[in-house]
Amino acid sequence: MMELKMKTKLVYIAPRVTAQEVELEQGIAAGSANINTGSDGQTPKEREYETGWSNGKDFDI
Amino acid sequence: MKGLKWPVLLVAASLTAFSCSSEKEKSEIAPEEQNIIIRAVKYVNDDQVSTINSDGSSESSDKLTASTRNAYSTVNTSFGSTEGNKLDIRNGAEFDYTVDFEASRSGLKASINASGSLKAADVAMDSNKKFRLVFMQEGNSTPIYNAELNSGQNPNLKVAANKKYNWYAFSINGSGSVPNIDGSGNIAASALSNKDFMFASGSFTAQKNENYLDILFIRQMAAIDLTLNTRGIFGGITDNSTFSIGTGTSSSFNNLIKTGIFNIFNASFSNLEDAAALKGSEMTPVDSRWGNAEKKGRFYTANTSATVSANNLRVRLNSLNITLDDNNTRTFAANTVVPISHSSTLSFTKGTLSKTNVRLIESGVTVGGLVWARTNLIYESSKLYGSSYNQGSSDAYRFRPNNNYAYPNVNKEYWNFGASTPTGTDYQKVDECRRVYPEGTWRLPNEQDNGEMTALSQNTNRSTSVTSVADGYRHSMIWKGTQAVNSAYPDNDLILSAYGFRNSNGSVQSIPSASSTGNGLLIYRSNQYFQSNSTTSILYCTDSSGSFGSTSIQRRAYSEGDPIRCVRNVVNN
Secondary structure (H helix, E strand, C coil): CHHHHHHHHCCCCHHHHHHHHHHHHHHHHHHHCCCCCHHHHCCCEEECCEEEEEEEEEEEC | CHHHHHHHHHHHHHHHHHCHHHHHHHHHHCCCEEEEECCCCCCCCCCCCEEECCCCCEECHHHHHHHHHHHHHHHHHHHHHCCCCHHHHHHHHHHHHHHHHHHHHHHCCCEECCCCCEECCEEECCCCCEEEEEEEECCCCCCCEEEEEECCCCCCCEEECCCEEEEEEEECCCCCCCCCCCCCCEECHHHHCCCCCEEEEEEEECCCCCEECCCEEEECCEEEEEEEEEEECCCEECCCCEEEEEEECCCCEEECCEEEEEECCCCEEEEEEECCCEEHHHCEECCCCCHHHEEEEEEEECCCCCEECCCCCEEEEEECEEECCCCCEEECCCCEEEECCCCCCEECCCCEEEEEEEEEECCCEEECCEEECCCCEEECHHHCCCCCCCCCCCCCEEECCCCCCCCCCCCCCCECCCCCCCCCCCCCCCCHHHHCCCCCCEECCCHHHHCHHHHHHHCCCEEEEEEEECCEEEEEEEECCCCCCCCCCCCCCEEEECCCEECCCCCEECCCCCCCCCEEEEEEEEEEEECCCCEEEEEEEEEECCEECCCEEEEEECCCEECCCCEECCCCC
16 A cells, blocks of 8 residues: 555646646736835825915004 | 546545646635726716816817727737736836826816806826825725825735725825824714815725726815915014904904814714914915015814804904014904905805905004004115016005114204105105005195194194113104004104204214203104205104194205105005
8 A cells, every 4th residue: 555655646747737837937026025106106195175265455543 | 426536536646746836826826816996087978068278279188088998909019019028017007007198187177067166177186295005895994004105106906806995095295194083984084174184985896906096186175375465564473473364353253264074984973163363484485585574374173064154254363463673573453353245145165265465554643633653664675575666566665663773873864855765856756654554544744735743743743752772862743642552652642752853964963862961953854845945844842851842844955854754645544
C-alpha cells in the first residue's frame, strides 16, 4: 500500500494548478497593492454658492 | 468512488508543498476587496450645461464630456500597454489622473444653463479642509467605515465586490474636526450652527478594481454676508459686538438664522432652532486701512424655505460697541433694529449667497429743524490713508468723540476757510464737512442760501455753562436738542463752546479755557464768503467768565482758523 501511495504522488497534476495560480496572481496585483493616487486624485469637489439677493442701508444711529 | 478520492487529496498535498509563498498571498485575495477612490473628476451629464471660456465664448457640453472621456481612455491605455508591470501601471494611472484633474479644473469654470442664468461652478475642495466619509453596506445600519479625511487623502478603504454600498460625505468646510453622526445618522444642530455645511451621498455596487465616488459637495444652507460699516460713527467694531438677521421689531424679533438636526439618510434638516448670533470677533476687516470700522461676517441658515416680503428684512444690532478715537468704548442701545430696504420678496435658497451692507452714520441733534453734528469737525492726517484725499477712502475728516475738553488741538480743529486741511491755503475750494465719511452726508451750515447760522444766532432757546473738564474749563452755549435722546452719546443737545480762533501766526487766541472766569470768543464757521475782501461769515459771541453776550453773524478772514460744526445734508431712516 505504501508503495502505491508514493506512485500516485508522482502523477503530475500540479502544473494545471499552477496555471490557475497565474490567474489569481493577476487578482492580487489589481486588488491588494496600495493605491497612491496622489492628492489631486482623491480631492472632492464642492459646488460654489450661487449669487442670491443683495441690498444695503445707510442707518443713522 | 474510491478511485476518484486519491487525485483530489494529491492536488491538495501538492499545493501545500509546491507554492508556499503563493498560498500566503491567496488568503488576501479571497474577500475580493475593492479600492475606493475619491476622484476629483466629475461627470457632467447635463446636456444643458455649456462651458464658459475665459474669452466669454461658450462651448457645447460635448467638449467637456469628450475631454473627460479622453482622460479615461488614456488611463485604460496605460493599463493595457504596461500590463507586465502592474505597480508601475498604478503610478502611470496616478499621473494621468493628476493631469486630467488639472485639465478639468480649468475647464469647469462657472457655466450657464440653457436659460442663461448663472450656474455655480464646481471647484476642488481646498487641501486643508476636512470632511467625513461614512460607508454602509446596503441593508445594514452600522457603518463599515466612518472617518475624517483631509481633502486629497486616500481613505484606504476596501470593500467586497458585487455588493451594494451607500456612502455619505459631509463637511463644515473647515480645517478643524468634522461633526459626527449618532446611531440614527443625525448630526447635532449645535454642531452645524453658522457652519458652511456641505453634503454629498451616493450608492453603487462595488466593481472589481477601482471604484470612484466622485464626491461633489452641495451646500445645505443659505449664506448671507453682512458687511457692517462703522466709519461714519467714527470707531471700530469691538469683538464682543453681536448681530442677527431676521424680521420684526427690537422686542419681537424673528431670527431667520437657524440651525437644525441634519439626517444623512434623508439629507434634510429638522428641528430648526435659532443659531448663535454673529460676533464681531467672527467677522473680518474688509480693508486694513480702517480695520475694524468695516467688518464682514457670514451667516448660514438651515431655514432655506423662509421668505421675507418687501422691506421687512432687519439686521439687529444685538450688542454694538465701538472703540472711539480716544480709546473709550461707545455702547449703543441693545437690540437696535436696522430696517433694510428691498423692493421684492427675498428667499433663502439652499446654496445661495446673499449680501446685506449696512453703513452706520452718527445721528445728530435737531435744533430749529436742522440736524447738527454732535461734536466739532477735526482733521486726522493719519487717517487720510495716502498722500492725498481720495473720496471713499479717507477717514481724515471726522467728528470728535465728545465735547468734554477745554483746549482743541491747534492743528486739527481750527479750519481756514474752504481749505482741504485746517491750515491749508487752498481757500474757498472745499466744504470739509462733505468729506466726512460717507461723503456728502454732512455739509457746512448754509448761511448763504438758508441763513442757517442766523437762525441759530436768533434761537434763544438755549443755556450757557462753564464745565470743569480734564484739561481745564469748557465755556459753552447749549441749544436744546429736540430729537429722540440716544443714550449712547454723552450729549443730546447742541453744545458750542468758546474755543477762540487760530491766528495767521498759528497761535490760538481768545480761548477762556484756563479757568472758569476767563474771557474769550465763541466762533463757528458757515459756508458764506466774500471774495472781495477774502472774508467769511461766522457765528460770533463774546464770553466773559461764562457770561455770554448776544450772538451775531460777523466776518472773519479766510486765513483765520475757526471751529466748524457740520450739519446734515442727508438724513437717513
